[in-house]
Amino acid sequence: MIPPGGLLRRIFLTVAAVGVLFSIPLLFLFDVVKINWRSNMEVQASFGPQEGPRRLPAADAVRFDGPSVPKDGQLPANPVPADAISLQRGRQLFVTHCAVCHGADGKGNGPVAQQWKADAKRPADLTAARLANQSDGALYLTISQGFGIMPPLNENLNVRERWDVVNYARTLSK
């Protein structure tokens, strides 16, 4: 017969021993003791959106090179020669993107501007001497960043297209 005091002790010791046995695996489960378990899928390089190595564009993708935003204080130089093709493209783009406000001849009397309040600022006369004397880069910036109440058109025209418009706009004052 076990004496009553001894029984309590036994129960206590058994519970303690079982408890310790149970907690040992928990040390591993909760990474208190870390073991590099063999795993497959979950160990691999992964990159969140906007993160990680940027993939190069496809070789035949449309090019968007050239200075879309110039370095501080510098006016970009015009990389597109004003040849017949550039002027033809520029004219078409001008009709689509500029003529609504500036008018087909660039005199600032486009159909949209005629709807504006009488005291609203008018679209600039692109044939004016003041603008004819501006550099290509300044005109390019006006198109890219907007000017006063004129909105920026950098989302409508890519870099090459903007230079084509610049080349064409130059011919308006001639």
Ligand code: HEC
């Ligand atoms: C939504 C109407 C609108 C469109 C579209 C628009 N412009 Fe303008 N533009 C204006 C207005 C208005 C001004 C005068 C802004 C001011 O003085 O506050 C202006 C001013 C200008 C100026 C004069 C900037 C200066 O230095 O005084 C140039 C150059 C110009 N626009 C070129 C263009 C070209 C090129 C396009 C087409 C790619 C174009 N704009 C499209 C409304 C427009």
